[in-house]
Amino acid sequence: MKLKKLLTLTLAVLLCAIGTLTFASCGQKAYNLPIVCGETGMTEVCGVATYGVDYYALGVKAGDMAADILLNNADVSTMAVQSDPNPALYVNEEVAAEIGFTIPQSVLDRANATGTQKVTRETSAIVTDGADFTIGILQLVQHVALDQTNEGFQDQLSVRMKAANKTFRVLDENASNEQANNVTIATGFVAQNVDLIYAIATSSAQAAAEATAETDIPVLFNAVTNPVEAKLVASLEAPGANVSGVSDINPVALQVDLIGELLGKDDIKIGFLYTSAESNSVYQINLGIAECNAKGYSYVDKGIGDINDIQSAFIALKAEGVDAVYIPTDNTLANGVANVHSLNIGE
Amino acid sequence: MVDILLSGTTQGLIWAILALGVYVSYRVLDIADLTCEGCITLGASVTALLLWKEVNPWLAVLIAFLAGCIAGGITGVLHTKMKIPPILAGILTMISLYSINIHIMSIATEKQGTANLSLLRIDNLYTDFSSSKLGELLNMGKTNAALLIGVIFCVGIIAILYWFFGTELGSSIRATGNNEKMCRAQGIDTDLTKIIGLALSNGLIAVSGALLSQYQGYSDVNMGVGSIVIGLASIIIGEAIFARTKRFAIMLIGIVVGSVIYRLVVSLVIFSGMPSTDLKVMTAVVVIVALCLTSFASKVRAKSAKGGKGNV
Numbered sequence: 001m002k003l004k005k006l007l008t009l010t011l012a013v014l015l016c017a018i019g020t021l022t023f024a025s026c027g028q029k030a031y032n033l034p035i036v037c038g039e040t041g042m043t044e045v046c047g048v049a050t051y052g053v054d055y056y057a058l059g060v061k062a063g064d065m066a067a068d069i070l071l072n073n074a075d076v077s078t079m080a081v082q083s084d085p086n087p088a089l090y091v092n093e094e095v096a097a098e099i100g101f102t103i104p105q106s107v108l109d110r111a112n113a114t115g116t117q118k119v120t121r122e123t124s125a126i127v128t129d130g131a132d133f134t135i136g137i138l139q140l141v142q143h144v145a146l147d148q149t150n151e152g153f154q155d156q157l158s159v160r161m162k163a164a165n166k167t168f169r170v171l172d173e174n175a176s177n178e179q180a181n182n183v184t185i186a187t188g189f190v191a192q193n194v195d196l197i198y199a200i201a202t203s204s205a206q207a208a209a210e211a212t213a214e215t216d217i218p219v220l221f222n223a224v225t226n227p228v229e230a231k232l233v234a235s236l237e238a239p240g241a242n243v244s245g246v247s248d249i250n251p252v253a254l255q256v257d258l259i260g261e262l263l264g265k266d267d268i269k270i271g272f273l274y275t276s277a278e279s280n281s282v283y284q285i286n287l288g289i290a291e292c293n294a295k296g297y298s299y300v301d302k303g304i305g306d307i308n309d310i311q312s313a314f315i316a317l318k319a320e321g322v323d324a325v326y327i328p329t330d331n332t333l334a335n336g337v338a339n340v341h342s343l344n345i346g347e
Numbered sequence: 348m349v350d351i352l353l354s355g356t357t358q359g360l361i362w363a364i365l366a367l368g369v370y371v372s373y374r375v376l377d378i379a380d381l382t383c384e385g386c387i388t389l390g391a392s393v394t395a396l397l398l399w400k401e402v403n404p405w406l407a408v409l410i411a412f413l414a415g416c417i418a419g420g421i422t423g424v425l426h427t428k429m430k431i432p433p434i435l436a437g438i439l440t441m442i443s444l445y446s447i448n449i450h451i452m453s454i455a456t457e458k459q460g461t462a463n464l465s466l467l468r469i470d471n472l473y474t475d476f477s478s479s480k481l482g483e484l485l486n487m488g489k490t491n492a493a494l495l496i497g498v499i500f501c502v503g504i505i506a507i508l509y510w511f512f513g514t515e516l517g518s519s520i521r522a523t524g525n526n527e528k529m530c531r532a533q534g535i536d537t538d539l540t541k542i543i544g545l546a547l548s549n550g551l552i553a554v555s556g557a558l559l560s561q562y563q564g565y566s567d568v569n570m571g572v573g574s575i576v577i578g579l580a581s582i583i584i585g586e587a588i589f590a591r592t593k594r595f596a597i598m599l600i601g602i603v604v605g606s607v608i609y610r611l612v613v614s615l616v617i618f619s620g621m622p623s624t625d626l627k628v629m630t631a632v633v634v635i636v637a638l639c640l641t642s643f644a645s646k647v648r649a650k651s652a653k654g655g656k657g658n659v
Contacts, residue, residue: 174623191350210564231465277460
């Protein structure tokens with residue numbers, strides 16, 4: 001008797017489950033919108049193409065700035081903040097096939113041509129004794145992208161130093177993600193009177209800027225998304241003090257242009273999907289809207305409060321009739337990209 | 348080299364205020380309170396916000412202290428009134444403070460989700476002091492002003508703590524940490540003493556955050572990571588050095604000395620030229636060696652005392 005009850009119960013549960021699943025899959029329709037994300041990691045999951053920031057190239061850019069300051073006496077207060085000069089185009093043909101989107105041949109051709117161009121380090125220019133210049137490097141934490149900006153910086157600076165027949169010593173310090181060490185290292189560099197401080201990540205750059213406030217030691221930062229908001233520089237064009245450097249902001253304007261290129265027409269409507277509580281996302285969306293206005297694209301923006309709002313925001317964008325979706329580099333959406341993708345392909 | 352030691356000492360004095368706060372909860376009350384990691388950031392964020400709003404820096408530090416007291420008080424209420432184990436109560440306050448700190452910093456920028464608030468090129472305690480009449484008279488730059496202000500704060504706080512723990516209320520807080528049941532038998536409201544103790548502890552931690560944010564030039568939501576370890580290490584080094592003392596004031600001074608030593612050790616490890624990846628393990632090794640040496644020394648002392656007098 002008990003067994004019969006149990007069987008009936010199991011059957012009922014199974015039927016319910018199957019029913020719900022069928023209903024859900026009927027109700028769930030595919031949106032098949034081409035998506036462009038702010039960074040390559042998110043694009044690997046749900047995007048069709050994007051321009052990715054190459055952190056090694058950012059390091060090389062900073063290396064050039066350092067060489068200009070040390071070798072050519074360039075004034076750091078007038079050096080404009082740089083960004084990735086040549087972001088790499090990345091396409092995801094897998095996702096494109098899944099949503100039934102054809103990536104134009106012109107985009108595919110360019111994607112295959114680019115890749116990270118490494119500089120060969122001139123090891124003879126980096127010495128430990130009797131160097132012409134001492135460089136203090138302050139990095140916040142061991143992290144792949146930050147390590148690359150460090151490597152690119154030293155590689156490029158060594159090439160420039162070698163060309164000028166000079167040598168330099170590197171004090172390469174890492175705060176190991178303990179911000180108390182930021183101050184210890186930065187003030188230590190000032191005490192040792194280094195010729196230049198290269199600070200990687202926002203809080204490290206701020207600690208270096210504060211420690212050098214009463215000196216004229218130049219500080220170059222890297223991997224800072226918004227140097228103006230971080231008060232490192234007065235403006236991107238004219239920093240105004242002893243601090244300048246390289247921003248790792250993703251090329252939002254280029255990415256918005258890429259949407260136009262992917263769709264192959266100018267009469268388009270872009271949907272911006274982002275987390276309204278993340279200031280970096282809001283910053284990127286404002287850049288994106290500016291580019292839309294410049295190009296004459298129309299747009300809709302949908303800010304989400306948390307990861308559970310993704311579905312309703314996505315449906316709302318579709319209802320507004322957007323042709324493509326742009327997702328900035330955004331922590332919440334980075335966690336929800338798989339969700340975005342399954343919504344998009346209707347699973 | 349002297350400059351490195353000076354800046355290490357300055358930072359040590361700022362962290363000593365945190366260590367004194369941790370001492371109140373960890374040793375006096377005998378509660379392992381993890382509110383610390385969120386509370387130092389709370390102090391920094393509140394100060395940063397107030398400095399953005401051009402509030403007087405001294406007043407900002409005072410308000411940061413009060414904010415820390417509230418956070419500590421909440422941990423105390425969670426622990427005593429809701430019967431949540433102290434470690435968990437501290438963790439709950441700490442993780443809530445993560446969101447709260449972001450909200451506080453967002454008020455300044457008027458942008459949601461501000462995780463980092465810069466204080467660069469904004470007047471603070473140190474610039475105020477060095478540009479004041481007294482600062483100009485003493486011809487002090489920011490570095491020396493920071494050192495002097497650190498000394499003033501440490502001396503002041505030690506004096507206040509020494510006085511406070513001698514009062515009836517302070518004594519009952521100390522008694523609560525020693526023997527809670529006995530205290531209740533004597534008619535002391537131990538819930539209240541714990542709440543006040545935790546509030547005081549976290550108020551001091553927030554003051555440390557307030558000074559730190561002005562010294563380093565920013566407040567960052569992740570700046571509290573590892574702060575409880577710094578606090579505990581400072582206390583233990585201080586206790587190891589002043590192992591023989593039973594006097595409360597000497598003990599408090601020992602904690603400040605311990606904090607300065609810890610910071611100097613980190614500075615020396617960083618600038619000793621070893622690979623930066625080894626920083627954490629080398630810091631730990633140096634602290635372990637220091638502790639072993641002091642415990643070895645006290646053993647030797649105990650042995651010779653025994654041999655000399657025959658009975659101890």
